[in-house]
Amino acid sequence: MIQVAINGYGTIGKRVADAVREQPDMEVVGVAKTRPNFEAETALEKGFSLYAAIEERADQFAEAGLEIAGPVEDLVDEADVVVDATPSGIGAENKAMYEEYDTPALYQGGEDADLVDVSFNARSNFEDAVDADHVRVVSCNTTGLSRVLAPLREAYGVEKVRATLVRRGGDPGQTSRGPINDILPNPVTIPSHHGPDVETIFDDLDIDTLGMKVPATLMHMHSLNVTLSEEVDASEVRDLFADESRLFLIPERMDIDGSGKLKEYAMDAGRPRGDIWENCIWEESISTVGTDLYLFQGIHQESDVVPENVDAIRAVLGAADAEESIATTDETMGIGL
Ligand SMILES: NC(=O)C1=CN([C@@H]2O[C@H](COP(=O)(O)OP(=O)(O)OC[C@H]3O[C@@H](n4cnc5c(N)ncnc54)[C@H](O)[C@@H]3O)[C@@H](O)[C@H]2O)C=CC1
Numbered sequence: 001m002i003q004v005a006i007n008g009y010g011t012i013g014k015r016v017a018d019a020v021r022e023q024p025d026m027e028v029v030g031v032a033k034t035r036p037n038f039e040a041e042t043a044l045e046k047g048f049s050l051y052a053a054i055e056e057r058a059d060q061f062a063e064a065g066l067e068i069a070g071p072v073e074d075l076v077d078e079a080d081v082v083v084d085a086t087p088s089g090i091g092a093e094n095k096a097m098y099e100e101y102d103t104p105a106l107y108q109g110g111e112d113a114d115l116v117d118v119s120f121n122a123r124s125n126f127e128d129a130v131d132a133d134h135v136r137v138v139s140c141n142t143t144g145l146s147r148v149l150a151p152l153r154e155a156y157g158v159e160k161v162r163a164t165l166v167r168r169g170g171d172p173g174q175t176s177r178g179p180i181n182d183i184l185p186n187p188v189t190i191p192s193h194h195g196p197d198v199e200t201i202f203d204d205l206d207i208d209t210l211g212m213k214v215p216a217t218l219m220h221m222h223s224l225n226v227t228l229s230e231e232v233d234a235s236e237v238r239d240l241f242a243d244e245s246r247l248f249l250i251p252e253r254m255d256i257d258g259s260g261k262l263k264e265y266a267m268d269a270g271r272p273r274g275d276i277w278e279n280c281i282w283e284e285s286i287s288t289v290g291t292d293l294y295l296f297q298g299i300h301q302e303s304d305v306v307p308e309n310v311d312a313i314r315a316v317l318g319a320a321d322a323e324e325s326i327a328t329t330d331e332t333m334g335i336g337l
């Protein structure tokens, strides 16, 4: 069994911990937190061992009546692999600790690409991460773009990508984020950081991205234009996407007109936390004009990277190939709406 440590138990970390626990070949050694709060309490209630991420604050857990298994160093030492899901920039600070204990590490999209050996998306470049020591699971937006572009590149070739990313201001629990009554070009400079980030997955891709932020918490929305290398009928693209387990084609009959109903559907379908691990592509939006393909997709920022982290664990340890890992992750998590 692969022994997995989770350092940083917030939005991403707690979801990765639950997904890892579902895997037949993995066990969660424990999760590390900086301070006691509701997430620390639920981690213990779920049976995860809790480790103190910051030594000087370890006493706070005892004061809150929460049992600590030890310092984060013990957790990292015991594990075969650590998933770092700390806020942007903290992963870089933790790298020396992972190296000291010779534990391969996965980082999240908030870290710089040059921190790691490989930036990772399971569908696009699983093999590049095999046996790597430091791997970055790319951000929710880059994951969403890569999942669509990988099959298009393989089937038709891609000449140029233009994407506008309308991003949620913050996650539902992020009370300090905004905007609350505005629409921001963000970043105002073009291209946004997303295009170069997708190029860490496909180094020969021609992509321009524009970013915005809006007063919403539920999901991001991408407006995508891909110039293909050949003329393709929209129905062929729909068939191509229908074969991809992590692309959900929203059928017209479902009458889902936006992120609100998508999240409602996920909750009705019994998804944990209302998570949507798949890209949500409006089937009616898939259109072609000559070699240009257009579509809209919703991306659930809190959860689409979770199966990617599970696959990255197998990749760095050489525990499975891409097809086998993706199939196991999809089956255990229930991916495929
Ligand atoms: N929330 C999102 O929409 C997405 C976030 N990401 C990336 O995932 C990473 C984590 O983001 P979130 O989970 O959203 O952040 P978060 O703030 O929800 O969770 C981070 C957790 O790490 C803890 N932490 C802070 N310093 C720590 C330290 N030194 N050691 C251990 N734990 C520490 C925080 O207390 C918190 O519990 C970032 O790189 C972010 O860019 C990637 C995709 C989507």
Ligand SMILES: O=C(OP(=O)(O)O)[C@H](O)COP(=O)(O)O
Pocket: 088, 109, 110, 139, 140, 141, 167, 301
């Ligand atoms: O939306 C995201 O990336 P982005 O803001 O770079 O597009 C990530 O999911 C996390 O970003 P955050 O740092 O705004 O939570």
